[in-house]
Ligand SMILES: [Fe+2]
């Protein structure tokens with residue numbers, strides 16, 4: 151990737167904050183009055199976003215912190231917390247969205263995610279911004295974007311459908327759901343070509 155693009159990229163820390171906000175906004179749509187099909191799509195949107203986010207942090211963000219914060223307890227418990235989250239995601243996917251257990255599992259997952267995100271935003275992100283230069287943060291951001299595209303491409307169609315169905319079930323943003331679906335489908339078209347490094 152050209153160095154100008156790397157410098158112009160958003161920082162990795164801003165990207166992580168954006169991912170956290172996006173997941174919480176989706177969770178806020180998961181309410182008791184929603185139809186099962188909407189709940190299932192919202193849950194899947196949350197689960198897929200969390201899986202991609204966790205992989206990006208484990209492959210790019212946490213290793214960048216290891217160089218100067220290996221003994222930081224919040225960093226040490228981050229990957230085990232991701233593993234616990236993945237176990238809950240598997241349970242959610244194998245549970246019928248019409249059952250009360252589905253909502254219980256989604257709320258349990260998000261309880262854990264909110265705690266985890268609070269630790270990252272209060273400790274790890276400020277630490278990264280203190281210890282790494284703006285250019286380093288932008289370069290890591292560019293690396294994260296590139297890897298995100300690779301992770302999203304194989305499931306872009308599924309992500310688009312779940313985003314559209316989930317948002318269509320809300321009374322707030324049908325248009326945003328449609329735009330997200332079109333954008334993700336456009337991304338699918340782009341990624342029919344092999345990704346070059
Ligand atoms: Fe994390």
Ligand SMILES: [Fe+2]
Nearest residue numbers: 166207267270
């Ligand atoms: Fe995170």
